[in-house]
Amino acid sequence: MTTNVGIVGAGLVGRLLALECLQRGWNVTLFDQDTRAGEKSCGWVAAGMIAPFTELESSEPLILKLGIETTRLWPEILKRLIEPVSFHFSGTLIISHPQDVAELSRFRSVLQHKLNMVEPDNNILTNISREKMQTLAPGMSPYILEGFWIPNEGNIDSNEFFHSTTAFLSAQGVNWLENTKVTSLKPHEIWVQNNKYQFDLVCDARGLGAKSNWHGLRGVRGELAWLHTKQVQLSCPVRLLHPRYPIYISPRANNIFVVGATSIESEDISPISVESTLELLSAAYTIHPGFAEARLVKTLTQSRPCFHDQLPKISYIDDGLLKINGLYRHGYLAGPAVIQDAMRLLENGKQSLKFPELLFEESGETLLCK
Numbered sequence: 001m002t003t004n005v006g007i008v009g010a011g012l013v014g015r016l017l018a019l020e021c022l023q024r025g026w027n028v029t030l031f032d033q034d035t036r037a038g039e040k041s042c043g044w045v046a047a048g049m050i051a052p053f054t055e056l057e058s059s060e061p062l063i064l065k066l067g068i069e070t071t072r073l074w075p076e077i078l079k080r081l082i083e084p085v086s087f088h089f090s091g092t093l094i095i096s097h098p099q100d101v102a103e104l105s106r107f108r109s110v111l112q113h114k115l116n117m118v119e120p121d122n123n124i125l126t127n128i129s130r131e132k133m134q135t136l137a138p139g140m141s142p143y144i145l146e147g148f149w150i151p152n153e154g155n156i157d158s159n160e161f162f163h164s165t166t167a168f169l170s171a172q173g174v175n176w177l178e179n180t181k182v183t184s185l186k187p188h189e190i191w192v193q194n195n196k197y198q199f200d201l202v203c204d205a206r207g208l209g210a211k212s213n214w215h216g217l218r219g220v221r222g223e224l225a226w227l228h229t230k231q232v233q234l235s236c237p238v239r240l241l242h243p244r245y246p247i248y249i250s251p252r253a254n255n256i257f258v259v260g261a262t263s264i265e266s267e268d269i270s271p272i273s274v275e276s277t278l279e280l281l282s283a284a285y286t287i288h289p290g291f292a293e294a295r296l297v298k299t300l301t302q303s304r305p306c307f308h309d310q311l312p313k314i315s316y317i318d319d320g321l322l323k324i325n326g327l328y329r330h331g332y333l334a335g336p337a338v339i340q341d342a343m344r345l346l347e348n349g350k351q352s353l354k355f356p357e358l359l360f361e362e363s364g365e366t367l368l369c370k
Contacts, residue, residue: 002027006190006197008182009205010036012043012158012331013324015165016339017203019077022172024343029175029197031190033209036170036178038162042207045302047224047250047258048158048332049237050074053124053150054092055333057111061118062311062357066334069354073336074156082171083164086253089154090236093128093136095147097286103241104146124150136235140288155237155250156332182206187320201346204323207305208267214313214325219267219303222329224260225280226297231290232257240287245279249287256297259284263329272299304328312338313360316345 003026007014010032018028034040049055052067071089078085096104108125115122128149133140136149170176177192184191185202204210211217234251247261259280277299284291306328307313315323324342327335337355344352350359 003200005201006199007203011041012335014205016335018169020339020343031177031180031182033181036166036176042302042304043331044162045300046158047260048156050333051092051153056114057107064118066337069337081164081168083167085160085164086157091149091151092153093149093236093238095144096241103243107241138233139290157252187318202321216307220306221264221266221303223262223272223276224300227257227294228255228297229294230255232288240283247283267303269301269303272301314342314358315360
């Protein structure tokens, strides 16, 4: 008998869940307050960085493990889609200004210490010469003299992923209730005002929309700037280390560069502040003078769901409700691996989990949306 699944939330997590359910021949219904384009989702706004080693500096070893697993999964996921999605795996360039070389040393020391906890004797950090830096980022500021390169990292075009999954899920006949606010849910049931929908399985993938169902879930604001210029060429993402405003620059097609980094303890998603804009743009210009004539295409803000430990969590209650949340800034980095473990949980129980640390066990009494 075919399993009927209702997924609430059609952001990154909801789409990945839908893809896995369809892969198993299940019927899928999506509920989302947004249109099916998904432009209000954290996953749409994200820069799409897949940097498990770089992120280890400020995260737990579990994120590295999830990221390594996700690196293997992304090509398999993208092959299923109808429309192509840009996915590059050319490493990450880590740099600093001369006055901040201490930050570079600190970053390297912390990263190597944490890496030794997970993969002893793995010296992933590769010193890079000025000449090599110029091959990765021709015309980079001559004042940047030191840095290192981390292989086996990459980035994915988040907007292309949303476009492609929208096309694929629609073509597969997914029942997509867009512009629809779910008023409550519980095992096997989703309510939209006075209308009840029944399913074999309900999946809650709403991010901050499910805040009332998760103890300790909060929002962390992120801000991005999109720049367009033909004067800059980057063959891989670049991270600038700075004591106050570390940033990253992620290249995309058509001479677009996504610049971001700000993480603010706030659930405010109003337009980007002047201060943040100045910091992002000034940092980009100090990395590469070609950004001086770049055009500011747009700015984006969103508030990402985060728990106190900054780790994602999976909850499965009464065989009828699966909840996934807390991807924070690691959606594209960890999402596919989290979804795979959620599917293992559904099909074979918690003893089959590859990452048992993800499992969050709670009583069904806390689950109703009010």
